[in-house]
Amino acid sequence: MAALRDGDFGALQILLKAPSKDAVRQLCQECFSSPPAALGPLAQRACPGLAVSAEEAEQLVSALHNLTRHVVYRGLTGAEDILRLFPENFHQNLKNLLTKIILENISAWRNEAQASQISLPRLVDMDWRVDIKTSSDSIVRMAVPTCLLQLKIQEDAALCGNNPVVSALTMELSKETLDTMLEGLGRIRDQLSAVANK
């Protein structure tokens, strides 16, 4: 996460050259969602719309990225808190517009940050089926129920970018294994309730 730098607010005033409020809104959203590495290309795309030099566009995009991410990081939710970030001499209307846009998007941005957090591979789906084994090479006639469990697991979103890798793992559980597993899951549930009730 990048921190707000001194030159950022100066760069933000470049937004005064934006064609419309919607253009500012759009740019804010793109700057928040973009990872630092993709800011360069984003600046190039924004350049023509703003009629500024490439260097200015880069400074602006970087500043917007830092501002939006900073607000989300600190968990600021009130207009006052956001307004307070801007320096005294900052353009009043632009300040209000940016604050308004940020407030509109803050909860979606927070969810986005949480969803793209680093984590172990995540469970995305789970399916099961129960089979009855009726025969095998070791015993010709039997009736043994068994469970097949398929977990769809997605690798860390940050590593995969836009193409998440989902792998499917199919496992077989005997009745004994399932009972043991349920015991473990029950214990988790009990501990979770204990924590929730504190």
Add this chain to the structure above:
Amino acid sequence: MGLLNFTREPVPEAVSADMHNLNQLSAQQFSALTEVLFRFLTEPKEVERFLSQLSDFATMNKISLGPLKNIVKSILLVPNGALKRNLSSEQVRADFIALGLSEEKASYFAEQWKVNSPTLARLAMGQTLMINQLIDMEWKFGVTAGSSELEKVGSIFLQLKLVVKKGSQLENVYVELTLPQFYSFLHEMERVKTSLESFS
């Protein structure tokens, strides 16, 4: 020899001779040998112990180990086939008689078979193929306090480590679940348990 219950294939020639030799053993000797055999059948991994017990038997009863091993190989054909085909003790007895064993010894063996068959059946079922068997599950859960993007988070995470047997190797699979996913998973597993129980 009429149709046998324990196998559809022709029995090796040597078996008749081996049964004849078995008939020469006293009742006590046959009972001791049967005990050694069933101990091996119920614990098939104890090969060393089985071979040493056979060797002791041979020494104590003044029989050569080589011929004894052949006799044992012949005898074991019947319980192995009987296990596969879920044979009753009457069928086992009938098969031994058809092979040439005395009625007395055949009845004795069939009795021992009856006593041991539940254990043996369970063993055979346990050896049945399992695909990616789940061996173990470890878990931990905690709270995410903060991250590089969010100073204060406070959400609960649950991590599972599943140990799965793939072929002869064990593989560890790590998965993270959110709280709603966990409750949903638990609910589904309980449904599986109900389903399995209704078929047991």
